[in-house]
Amino acid sequence: MSERRLADLLAMWRIRAFEEKVRDLRTGDPAGGPIVGSVHLCVGQEAIPVGACDVLEPEDALFATYRGHGWALARGVPAEPLFAELMGRASGVNGGRGGSAYFTAAEYGFHGENSIVGAGAPIACGAALAGRHDGSNRVAVSVFGDGAMNQGAVHEAMNFAAAFSLPVVFVCENNRYSELTPIADMVRSPRLADRAAAYGMPGHRIDGNDAEAVRFHVRDALEVAREGGGPTLLECMTERLVGHYIGDAETYRQPGELERIRRREPIARLRAGLLADGVPEREIDAVERRARTEMDAAAEAARQAPLADPATAMEHLYA
Amino acid sequence: MSERRLADLLAMWRIRAFEEKVRDLRTGDPAGGPIVGSVHLCVGQEAIPVGACDVLEPEDALFATYRGHGWALARGVPAEPLFAELMGRASGVNGGRGGSAYFTAAEYGFHGENSIVGAGAPIACGAALAGRHDGSNRVAVSVFGDGAMNQGAVHEAMNFAAAFSLPVVFVCENNRYSELTPIADMVRSPRLADRAAAYGMPGHRIDGNDAEAVRFHVRDALEVAREGGGPTLLECMTERLVGHYIGDAETYRQPGELERIRRREPIARLRAGLLADGVPEREIDAVERRARTEMDAAAEAARQAPLADPATAMEHLYA
Amino acid sequence: MPEMTYGEAVNAALHRLMEELPETLVYGEDVGVPGGVFGVTRGLRKQYGERAFDTPISESAILGSAVGAAMFGRRPIVEIMWADFSLVALDQIVNQAANVRYVSGGRLTAPLTIRTQQGNAPGACAQHSQCLEALFLHVPGLRVCMPSTPQDAYDLLVTAVHCDDPVLVIENRTLYFGRKEPVETGGPVRPMGGARTRREGSDVTIVTWGAMTQRVLEAAGALAGDGIEAEVLETPWLNPFDTGAVVASVARTGRLAVVHEANVTGGFGAEVVARVAGAGVPLLAPPIRIGTPDVRMPAAPVLAQSLVPDAARITGDVRGLVKG
Amino acid sequence: MPEMTYGEAVNAALHRLMEELPETLVYGEDVGVPGGVFGVTRGLRKQYGERAFDTPISESAILGSAVGAAMFGRRPIVEIMWADFSLVALDQIVNQAANVRYVSGGRLTAPLTIRTQQGNAPGACAQHSQCLEALFLHVPGLRVCMPSTPQDAYDLLVTAVHCDDPVLVIENRTLYFGRKEPVETGGPVRPMGGARTRREGSDVTIVTWGAMTQRVLEAAGALAGDGIEAEVLETPWLNPFDTGAVVASVARTGRLAVVHEANVTGGFGAEVVARVAGAGVPLLAPPIRIGTPDVRMPAAPVLAQSLVPDAARITGDVRGLVKG
């Protein structure tokens, strides 16, 4: 039992260590580099990808957002080619073409980030539709944020999936903010999971800071989908412990907000739980060290690799 | 009491007589009569505009669809310039520029048809938003069909109106078909009014073939909106007795469907009700004759008027 | 060879493609059970069942799902009923479909075909009359063609669906029910690109595409009456565009007119003129562009007819170009 | 005169417009309380309360409501955070806003201003790097401008909001935090249109707009080193476009180069070349277009830099044009 929870802890630490390393690489060198541009970290939201990806099959499709580093790692994409992608290296998962907000790694079952809010949802419907014709048992998982629930494409995708009972699991990461604006101010009824009823599909608001809870509900939704029951909407309640993007001044935070949310963030919570269950502290701390060591090495290896070659910049536009 | 119902009957007959005249003018002359192109009639749906427009204030905004002839007439736009518009006459409400599917008559409080499905809903939100700043007590009425409920723009408009408690009444004319496709096949949960809950606004499925029921619910929604209570969605159940457009072969109809829906169409129903209440038959029949006479005369006058002048075709593109 | 209208040719191509490519899907609004508002997808539902289906009025879902299905081995052929409607979901074409292959370095592809139709028809309003090819031709990664004959309606669609990249096929509803012509079906898949010399001539090169082609040929006939021999070059493929054929013809004739139904400013005619000018072909007169002036489209036929180029206007403008 | 960055100039113009035009509203994603992701709308919420507000991530609702509010007497100034995002809601700009005045014969109008920003910046992905002005310049009824200096950022926005038609103001995020320059604020509303001669020269006319202007001026400096005098004409207004100024300059220099960041094919550079060619100005060499080649934009800076025109490439290409 504490086996799996230790595995969850490691998976979450790998994501957090990756993200914190990215932040250092992005802000460390004022001259800029090795990582430049807009980067969106998922620190605080690690339990969702960890719980969800644990129950996905290799054949399943996964579409995330620009905040997708954690989803890629949880899906099994190695850290080094991810760091390399963010650093614009030829060895990046997309040879540097995707960058932090728009990379894909189909060979690992990660079908891509998307930096257009909501645009991944209809695409996920297509992956599910393909499964109906290719004899696979594929389920498509579509990840997006709370703010994306107000985008037309997400509405169309949910109705499309529900009307045709497509095997899709819509995972809404509700971190309570859309960029710098509280979602509560942008909707009249804050329980986004209730919107599922409009499409005649099940919707659940779940604890997105508990990998076990996420695992349970995603597994359930996957089963329903594989049995032809159609889509499910899971509103995973969470919080980001960092800004919307690296550099965000976070002026929108309430006094004491960060302290409050740090108390319920997934890693601290799981750590406390493991301690309470008598797992020795050094064993727990070893997990963090192991993750950080892995990420430091991966980042360093990526940094050593050559930059993408401009001579290739025109390739692969057409077949 | 039967006063108002006779007035409703006249209003509905004016719309039906107008539409049937349009059909004759569109199909009568094989050479291509005074009316050409795609025309969408609202025969069978007359009770909705009649009931709704009766309780609108002059300052209110009204946005309809390409199936909007009835809404324009009910709002008070005279028949002659409407016929003229459909005939491409200079005397048309838009000098022939809008045509059957895209005319406006703001001077009568009719802010236009729209031939892009769902596009009028966000525009209606803007009219309501303007009212918040111009000191008027305007409510904006947005009309669209059942199929439009699956269009992203309608979703965004409903959330936008609800989040900001804008005075909007969303009137969904559910005639059970989107062009040639039954709405039942395109949604999982056929009660479209229930979608209102997703946005935290009231939603009601009402009898759209009863002008009195429409009047009651629209008046109620207008009151809520004027008092700052925000938007309401009214799903008005109805049926079109004709094709989606003139020329539609209606192959999608079930056997006996037309007979069945003719029994509950609004004019026949009201006529039966009036007879039951002892209103003399000749009085009732006089209403139809009066409407037809008016429309014949209006159509004829419109036909006599000169065509739009090509020399003006480039005018009014910019201020 | 069977005789078919333009619409029947599209239908024949769809049947062939469903037959020979099991990974094809055909869907869109009213394209399944009803067989399409123009009858162009007739029979597919009956013959191929689930592989041809109707959708909600959700262009973003139609196009987005086509991108996703294509990424997973299908070859969706989706319909956007009017090109004007693509504007509610352009993101899925420009920001999504066009990026799949490039950003993934070819690890993922999006072999989808988008069928649509465009242009003015009597009584059509400003929201149902636009010619938008220029928008799509500014999108690297997206192939675009515009057939005007039954044979091209058949061939180009077959080529488009066999292509491993997103292709936009822009048809024209005023052509669907036109004259029946012999159409060679079942032939080999033709290569993408190329131009069609619809008429040879030595005095001026007229480049055109889409429904304008017929009007240009009429005009060329009238011009011949005044002793002006116009070479009419139709370019049904706009991406890839056969610049070489255009430059070669203009090099022979020394004069260029480009005719399209789209508004002049920002239309693809500008690109054609710019390529010829850039090639430094010596010209006997400045090149001209003939298109709909920069205005919205009024519904009244008498107004629309005064704006959309017709044979008379094309004849007059080209005569002016040649006679100076 | 106060010294301001480009971003501060936009902010100053917004404050002035809220002050002098009570019918203005400013809204969009994060533009109210947060003051905009680039800080450009700072202070408006505090000062004008309800007239400046944040919206859901609903571009169709943002643009559509702006059309409706404008029809009813407001002058909405709405922000689309990135031009790329306009593609999820283009219908409201092209099929709705642009038609209001024309179709109603002037009985209804849509005086709304859409502020957006575009272009590549280090690390930006293919969905956050496009230059889309050519799409909007093919839409009759829509005015379009692209300021590149703090003064123009201020002036053009003021003119746009005072205009009684829909106007798209395309800014550039790489300019927001640039050098402070003296900006004359509070002056009269300038007329729409016109070109800016940023440098005089006799050997070649370089027409450009947007963020490329700075790079073109650098290139012109370098060219002067080789004895090539380039006339740099910036056209911050693209609709209306000052064709006369371009033709007059090319008539003097005999050579034309158009430089824009957008992809070459179908870019507005084609329109500029086509207009000059159509005017029959005698040229000493074929006109050239310098832009991003026809490709998607990769995120890696080293790749993007090899595609987006820079001073070196502009210098080289123009030198080739002049020296032949």
Ligand SMILES: Cc1ncc(C[n+]2csc(CCOP(=O)(O)OP(=O)(O)O)c2C)c(N)n1
């Ligand atoms: C169509 C579109 N509109 C706006 C944006 C700009 N944008 C990027 S992220 C974001 C906020 C999204 O919020 P949410 O959906 O809650 O996801 P989160 O960032 O909180 O994970 C916005 C508005 C965009 N990328 N695409």
Ligand SMILES: Cc1ncc(C[n+]2csc(CCOP(=O)(O)OP(=O)(O)O)c2C)c(N)n1
């Ligand atoms: C965005 C868009 N997609 C598709 C169409 C084509 N179209 C016109 S009417 C229609 C059906 C609309 O059905 P519904 O909303 O139920 O309205 P009804 O016609 O039944 O009144 C469709 C698909 C359109 N005009 N706009």
Ligand SMILES: [Mg+2]
């Ligand atoms: Mg969020």
Ligand SMILES: [Mg+2]
């Ligand atoms: Mg309907």
